[in-house]
Amino acid sequence: MTVFLVAIPGLENALEREATALGFADAAIVPGGVEVAGDLAEAAHANLHLRCAARVLWRVAEFRAMHLAQLDKRARKVPWTNWLRTDVPVRVEAVCRKSRIYHDKAAAQRVAGAIIAAGVPVAETAEVVVKARIDDDLCTISLDTTGEALHRRGHKEFVGKAPLRETIAAAFLDQMGFDGSQAVVDPMCGSGTIPIEAAEIAAGLAPGRSRRFAFEHLVGAVRPDIEPSATPLTPRFFGFDRNDGAIRGARENASRADVADWCRFERQAISDLEPPHGPPGIVLTNPPYGGRIGDRKLLFGLYGSLGRVLAERFSDWRIGIVTSDGGLAKATGLELTPSGPVSHGGTKITLWTRM
Numbered sequence: 001m002t003v004f005l006v007a008i009p010g011l012e013n014a015l016e017r018e019a020t021a022l023g024f025a026d027a028a029i030v031p032g033g034v035e036v037a038g039d040l041a042e043a044a045h046a047n048l049h050l051r052c053a054a055r056v057l058w059r060v061a062e063f064r065a066m067h068l069a070q071l072d073k074r075a076r077k078v079p080w081t082n083w084l085r086t087d088v089p090v091r092v093e094a095v096c097r098k099s100r101i102y103h104d105k106a107a108a109q110r111v112a113g114a115i116i117a118a119g120v121p122v123a124e125t126a127e128v129v130v131k132a133r134i135d136d137d138l139c140t141i142s143l144d145t146t147g148e149a150l151h152r153r154g155h156k157e158f159v160g161k162a163p164l165r166e167t168i169a170a171a172f173l174d175q176m177g178f179d180g181s182q183a184v185v186d187p188m189c190g191s192g193t194i195p196i197e198a199a200e201i202a203a204g205l206a207p208g209r210s211r212r213f214a215f216e217h218l219v220g221a222v223r224p225d226i227e228p229s230a231t232p233l234t235p236r237f238f239g240f241d242r243n244d245g246a247i248r249g250a251r252e253n254a255s256r257a258d259v260a261d262w263c264r265f266e267r268q269a270i271s272d273l274e275p276p277h278g279p280p281g282i283v284l285t286n287p288p289y290g291g292r293i294g295d296r297k298l299l300f301g302l303y304g305s306l307g308r309v310l311a312e313r314f315s316d317w318r319i320g321i322v323t324s325d326g327g328l329a330k331a332t333g334l335e336l337t338p339s340g341p342v343s344h345g346g347t348k349i350t351l352w353t354r355m
């Protein structure tokens with residue numbers, strides 16, 4: 001059996017590196033993500049510890065299905081109750097690609113029928129999802145072991161405007177060479193995603209420590225214990241924003257994540273930004289981008305000021321700017337190298353760096 005780590009489009013390599021570092025055997029990049037060897041225990045481990053995966057699927061069965069009657073018959077041979085509990089309802093999602101069976105809904109109905117016949121209840125609103133993917137007449141059955149997507153760590157109650165996903169923040173920190181020892185400054189931190197993610201990495205806190213997962217509803221599931229974390233001694237993770245509400249929210253988010261002692265959030269406009277004491281570290285930020293026509297002119301001014309402040313006061317620091325607009329990245333006047341793009345809920349964003 002294999003565990004399929006769903007990647008955020010553009011972060012497949014980052015996910016492969018992370019999975020290998022976490023000890024997964026034979027991590028291989030495949031379309032849509034990374035495949036690793038394993039079963040429920042590995043899927044649970046991946047959910048609790050991977051920082052940049054979007055979701056974790058456990059592939060439990062595979063068979064050919066040329067037409068709906070065959071799908072129905074073969075789905076009934078799948079040993080559903082090896083994994084699904086008769087007291088926990090599930091829901092079925094199906095997709096058909098380049099196959100003789102082309103009707104997603106009809107395919108889902110057949111699989112649901114087989115599951116019901118095995119004694120497992122099926123309900124539209126169930127938390128546990130069984131995924132059937134029919135590709136080239138080959139039907140792969142996976143169990144979604146995650147539930148709510150993995151960027152939802154369970155700490156960010158305040159979200160602010162255009163928050164960055166935790167998964168992407170973690171991958172970009174890694175791309176900037178962050179290993180937990182450097183200071184991290186986000187001059188436009190919004191809800192605090194980047195400094196909070198950095199503090200968690202430095203403290204060795206498992207990203208899934210505070211939330212529940214779909215795998216906990218499967219047969220034989222045990223939620224593994226999480227090792228206690230290391231403790232950073234000095235606050236080296238800084239977030240600034242000109243918006244008072246954002247700073248209040250970021251502080252609350254940091255408290256919920258148990259990293260408030262190592263983070264500092266202050267209301268401050270970009271023009272007042274100064275490097276904190278100590279050795280140079282990493283500036284990583286995602287300034288406002290996109291927005292309505294007409295805003296772009298103002299944004300050019302903002303990126304220009306950001307660039308000037310960073311060039312003058314942060315000359316020895318690594319710089320990472322996350323934006324969907326290459327013209328705005330250039331408006332910083334900094335010599336930045338793009339990498340990506342990465343899909344952020346449909347918008348293509350790029351990390352521009354000076355290393």
Ligand SMILES: C[S@@+](CC[C@H](N)C(=O)[O-])C[C@H]1O[C@@H](n2cnc3c(N)ncnc32)[C@H](O)[C@@H]1O
Nearest residue numbers: 163164188189190191193241242243269270288
């Ligand atoms: C795209 S949001 C950042 C989102 C953040 N990464 C998160 O995950 O929540 C951009 C932020 O820049 C802030 N901002 C805009 N102009 C600013 C300025 N001149 N100085 C400081 N912050 C500014 C906004 O208040 C907003 O919170």
